[in-house]
Amino acid sequence: EVQLVESGGGLVQPGGSLRLSCAVSGFTFRSYWMNWVRQVPGKGLEWVANIKDDGTDKYYVDSVRGRFTISRDNVQSSLYLQMDSLRVEDTAVYYCASVQRGFPFDYWGQGILVTVSS
């Protein structure tokens, strides 16, 4: 059974930092691109970042580039999102996902809430 389990969310003050983790099991983690997607409660979906299977290529949406860093550990089958200089508008549920754009492979975690507030 495939599982993606996020952890590390919570309440943080504006300007603070948080590191999200995603523990993956049930598929060969090192063979697939991984993604972070976020959703403001009650609103739509926003793609945040992608990382290539070997970690060499990374892509970010403009609103987080320079503040967020996606990384992975292919030995531990884990995905990370280091979030620095957090803003109120970063408040959202963050999903860890493995969505391959060209073939049938689509798995999502349950999501974890990050709240940025003073």
Place this chain on the structure above:
Amino acid sequence: DVVMTQSPLSLPVTLGQPASISCRSSQSLLHSHGNTYLSWFQQRPGQSPRRLIYKVSNRDSGVPDRFSGSGSGSDFTLKISRVEAEDVGVYYCMQATHWPWTFGQGTKVEIK
């Protein structure tokens, strides 16, 4: 960024009747190597998103055949041939041809 525009944003449907959602992109989604990376996602209430369709018209594993996708270039459609109660939720189109990948605003499907 590529803007994805869905219509309608709300779609009340009768059980057993067909439903259709339109998605238009601000630029062509045809990739230079010939693929069109347009996907459709379903998000049921209280659940994580789930992809239904990839590359315009290909169903993901386990997706019922009442869901179908079509289109080309910058104009796409998701059709549900006969709506069932479990189809209630929000549907999003998403393009993965150009970075950043972008979603439409979502279409809320509900039963009349």
